[in-house]
Amino acid sequence: MSQSAVSTSCNLMNNYARWPIALVKGQANTVWDDTGKAYLDFTSGIAVTSLGHCPPQVTKALQEQLETLWHCSNLFRIPVQEELAAKLAEVSGLDKVFFCNSGAEANEGAIKIARRYAQKIKGEERYEVITFHQSFHGRTLATLTATGQDKVKDGFLPLPEGFISVPYNDLEALKAVITERTCGILMELVQGEGGVHAADPAWVKAVRELCDEQGILFMVDEVQTGIGRTGTWFAFQQYGITPDVVSVAKGLGSGFPIGAVLAVDKVAEAFSPGTHGTTFGGNPLATTAGVATLATIEQENLLARVNQLNEYLVAQLQKLQQTSGDKVTHIRGRGLLIGVELTQPAADIITYAREKGVLLHSAGPNVIRLLPSFVTTEQEIDTVINVLTEALLQG
Numbered sequence: 006m007s008q009s010a011v012s013t014s015c016n017l018m019n020n021y022a023r024w025p026i027a028l029v030k031g032q033a034n035t036v037w038d039d040t041g042k043a044y045l046d047f048t049s050g051i052a053v054t055s056l057g058h059c060p061p062q063v064t065k066a067l068q069e070q071l072e073t074l075w076h077c078s079n080l081f082r083i084p085v086q087e088e089l090a091a092k093l094a095e096v097s098g099l100d101k102v103f104f105c106n107s108g109a110e111a112n113e114g115a116i117k118i119a120r121r122y123a124q125k126i127k128g129e130e131r132y133e134v135i136t137f138h139q140s141f142h143g144r145t146l147a148t149l150t151a152t153g154q155d156k157v158k159d160g161f162l163p164l165p166e167g168f169i170s171v172p173y174n175d176l177e178a179l180k181a182v183i184t185e186r187t188c189g190i191l192m193e194l195v196q197g198e199g200g201v202h203a204a205d206p207a208w209v210k211a212v213r214e215l216c217d218e219q220g221i222l223f224m225v226d227e228v229q230t231g232i233g234r235t236g237t238w239f240a241f242q243q244y245g246i247t248p249d250v251v252s253v254a255k256g257l258g259s260g261f262p263i264g265a266v267l268a269v270d271k272v273a274e275a276f277s278p279g280t281h282g283t284t285f286g287g288n289p290l291a292t293t294a295g296v297a298t299l300a301t302i303e304q305e306n307l308l309a310r311v312n313q314l315n316e317y318l319v320a321q322l323q324k325l326q327q328t329s330g331d332k333v334t335h336i337r338g339r340g341l342l343i344g345v346e347l348t349q350p351a352a353d354i355i356t357y358a359r360e361k362g363v364l365l366h367s368a369g370p371n372v373i374r375l376l377p378s379f380v381t382t383e384q385e386i387d388t389v390i391n392v393l394t395e396a397l398l399q400g
């Protein structure tokens with residue numbers, strides 16, 4: 006165990022139950038702690054370092070940008086920001102982009118644009134956003150209120166008005182809460198933090214139709230699922246629908262902080278000069294990371310690779326399910342966002358794996374969440390499966 010592990014004199018706030026290792030270096034899918042121990046990383050910084058650690062093309066682009074211009078503010082045109090917006094519009098089919106710094110901020114932007122759009126068109130009583138149980142949308146006051154899990158709200162009253170959450174994959178429950186106050190629906194197509202549950206395609210189509218009928222916005226939170234994680238640029242592309250608004254963040258900058266709100270033209274028009282803003286959002290460094298990330302995914306054909314790796318990983322997990330004596334109850338998810346539900350606490354398995362040099366994350370008490378990078382090898386998947394097999398046999 007590393008020296009820095011459990012330091013009683015640490016000046017950091019205690020809002021994380023941190024693991025007792027300090028990571029100091031990363032390359033592709035390997036990270037090293039401060040004692041020199043190597044780990045195979047299947048967390049990817051929670052779906053962020055999708056190209057592996059220090060991906061060469063992004064590293065080079067950032068190094069060049071570091072010597073050119075870091076920041077100048079959105080008072081000016083930023084060509085690389087415009088380039089990233091054009092690329093995101095091309096791969097999403099939406100029209101306009103607002104850049105920010107995180108997932109929560111992207112969802113704040115989505116909520117704000119939905120309210121402003123509805124209030125400009127339909128009047129001031131349109132403000133309510135409908136979300137879903139077990140969802141996760143972030144930690145700001147508005148996005149934790151939008152989140153369909155009580156644990157993130159504890160102690161933070163009073164919460165902002167204008168949010169209601171209903172059961173996921175349930176059309177009747179949704180219809181029952183749509184009123185003249187509703188301005189939009191915000192959903193994840195695979196609930197990442199909430200246990201890796203995917204939306205039912207028929208339900209998603211029905212929600213899209215319902216939104217069109219009722220004139221309310223269909224907003225998809227792709228903070229975790231976006232930028233290739235599920236095997237297409239966006240998860241919505243597997244559902245045969247186009248949302249009005251999409252939020253992204255995690256995988257967009259390969260680890261450089263960046264978020265974005267994408268919207269179709271008619272919605273984007275709701276943001277006129279002065280209505281929304283950010284100091285850092287979309288700065289030359291962040292958007293350079295974004296451009297290089299998307300270019301790498303395209304040039305290295307990584308969406309196809311995500312689908313290949315998904316097939317291999319799921320097949321190996323199904324074998325594990327057979328050999329584990331019913332300890333694996335479900336294998337869920339899409340692409341390289343995979344949940345493995347166990348009959349036992351995920352934490353024990355995660356601790357065992359970490360000691361064996363494999364980093365895994367959870368999604369709720371009994372679900373291991375596998376988030377390998379898009380440049381993972383089949384051999385690395387085998388290593389993780391072997392460690393999981395051992396861990397399950399132990400416990």
Ligand SMILES: *Cc1c(COP(=O)(O)O)cnc(C)c1O
Pocket residue numbers: 106107108109110112141142143144193197198226227228229230254255
């Ligand atoms: C991580 C996440 C967020 C919050 O992103 P931050 O960058 O931590 O603010 C929002 N929505 C989803 C679906 C996420 O997975």
